[in-house]
Amino acid sequence: MLVLAIDTSTPAVTAGVVQFDPESDAGAARALATRLTVDARAHAEVLTPQILECLAESGCNPSDLDAVVVGVGPGPFTGLRVGMVTAAAFGDALGVPVHGVCSLDAIAADVGDDRDLLVVTDARRREVYWARYSGGRRVEGPEVIKPSELAAAPSEAIAGSASHVDMFDLPVAPVETPSPTGLVAVAAQALRVGVEPEPLVPLYLRRPDAVELAARRR
Template sequence: MLVLAVDTSTPAVTAGLVALDDSGHRVLATRLTVDARAHAELLTPHIMECLAESGSVPADLDAVVVGVGPGPFTGLRVGMATAAGFADALHIPVYGICSLDAIAHQVGPDRELLVVTDARRREVYWARYRDGVRFDGPGVEKPSALEVGSAAVIAGSPSHVDLFDVPVEPVESPSALGLVLPLAAAILSGAAPEPIVPLYLRRPDAVEQAARAR
């Protein structure tokens, strides 16, 4: 099966193609550009470059996986709308995954983990993992108010991980494999996905004047 993976929950614009079968997986192509202002401009070109590099066309895709956040409103909706658009046009399933879970999967399950990503407004999105399973979060908080707890390692936003007194794993954003592998069993079995729902965790910055007045 050929799976398209996309994520725009962080400043990184990520796309990749992963081949899945019962014997394992192969990453066929990936593109990642860190530019918080260019999600809309870069994501579709990244997807098309991955398809071209792998010798594939959109009709070859069997499923789409998208990071559903948490993430800032504007960037996150680019990835989710693009993923939903490809899935709808091709009549294939689209699976959502918490973007923090994808980062945690890349780090591995051997140590208790805290994942943080940039939430802007001098805040971070966060979640905690034990044995590879999220047991707390996701949430949004100021770094100064977020306790490390029993976490043995931290991963995520490079401008925020150093604010915490815990060893850093250099995993900054979701990868194609981090997005796809936690869902591999569901994808291979043809399980019907749940509706993709964005994890904004707070209201968007931009609101209509009437709503602002209320």
């Protein structure tokens, strides 16, 4: 099974083509091609070219894809919307299912161990998006909060935004953003059984920064 994986929930614009074996549990997802550009203002400009580069590198045509997996956040409004709209457009054009997954879950999947883990990403406004994991499962979050108000305990390690992980007195796992294989790992069960995906719902966790002028005057 060939899966297109996309995430734009962080300053990184991520795309990849992943070979997924629905019959295998261990090592089921293997990236055939990956592109990552770290630029919080370039999501719209670079995402589709990255996807096309990944398809070319992997020797695949769009019609070869069996599914799309996209990170639905939490993330800032504009960047997150770019990835989700692009994923939906590819899914609609190709007639393949589009599975939305929590982007923090994908980071935790990339860490890949059973430690009690805290994952944080940049929420701007001097805040972080966060979630906790135990035994590889999310047990708290996702939510948004100021780093000073987020306790490190009971987590044993932290992963995510490089500019925020050092604010916590925890060992750092070297995973900063969701990878294509991490995204597919989170969607693995749904891909295996072929369930109909739920509608894509972005995890904004708060209102967008930009508002209409009339709303500002109220």
